[in-house]
């Protein structure tokens with residue numbers, strides 16, 4: 001009986017693998033493709049632009065600071081693989097005015113052709129205790145990190161649907177997979193991207209458009225350095241339980257996953273575990289991915305509980321130390 005059950009499972013898995021090429025998206029060809037990267041003048045976005053350019057793509061960089069854009073353009077152009085390649089710079093705030101974003105993307109498409117891949121990477125972070133964060137920061141972060149991804153995507157989706165092809169990447173964060181001390185303003189904006197991506201993916205899949213959500217870990221970028229200046233001690237100690245990645249490495253993974261049309265894009269073993277743990281009802285793009293989620297979910301939850309326990313004890317320790325030093329100050 002047991003043998004029969006095992007044979008049935010093996011036959012089922014083999015069958016799944018046989019139909020798997022029918023489920024997996026066709027990889028996007030980057031040579032000659034038009035890739036738009038918001039937040040492309042710095043950090044992860046800049047490295048994504050370089051990675052795509054190295055593979056023969058035409059690039060549109062979007063950010064606010066014109067000087068930074070021009071500097072980055074020069075840097076990227078060193079990696080050209082043919083003399084036809086172009087790097088276009090557009091200075092615009094992606095979070096302010098939809099019409100403006102739509103207009104500049106129209107201009108970019110007139111110059112470099114329809115967008116084949118849009119990478120929504122523009123973003124910013126503020127950390128602090130909930131009660132210490134200015135109320136307008138919650139609004140600003142939601143505007144930049146969430147609406148700043150909605151607007152460019154909304155501006156290119158109709159053309160992608162007409163052409164029945166395309167890739168849309170949302171750069172979320174590991175803080176968009178779990179909420180941590182200090183991230184009450186940032187985390188929700190990155191969780192929101194996941195909801196947007198799931199709903200959008202279901203709408204556009206019949207048009208052969210694939211959505212990728214990337215969950216980078218702490219990554220060495222100008223943005224990360226800025227954020228680190230004001231991180232609460234608890235957030236710093238929790239962050240230090242894993243290492244800081246290089247932006248080039250993160251960019252390579254994101255570009256590879258976007259080309260393949262993978263819904264999830266994560267870096268390293270922590271990233272892999274978090275993506276399995278938070279897979280929920282998210283789409284899969286291969287049988288292997290689905291099987292890994294089914295098999296690993298339980299064991300990863302056990303490991304995750306240990307992590308949560310250690311984070312809680314960091315927070316409790318910091319609180320006790322703070323209270324001790326406050327009462328010592330009072331008695332002096």
Ligand SMILES: NC(=O)c1ccc[n+]([C@@H]2O[C@H](COP(=O)([O-])OP(=O)(O)OC[C@H]3O[C@@H](n4cnc5c(N)ncnc54)[C@H](OP(=O)(O)O)[C@@H]3O)[C@@H](O)[C@H]2O)c1
Pocket residue numbers: 038039040041042043044045062063064065066068092093094095121122123124125144148171172173174215216217218219220221222223224
């Ligand atoms: N670094 C990390 O540890 C880490 C980890 C997880 C996720 N992420 C996410 O990855 C993305 C990139 O992060 P990063 O660390 O590489 O950041 P970064 O070095 O600070 O770069 C941010 C980029 O976004 C642009 N930008 C910011 N606000 C904008 C706006 N309103 N309109 C248009 N462009 C805007 C910036 O240019 P201008 O200022 O000139 O506009 C810059 O090009 C962000 O979404 C971030 O949340 C980062």
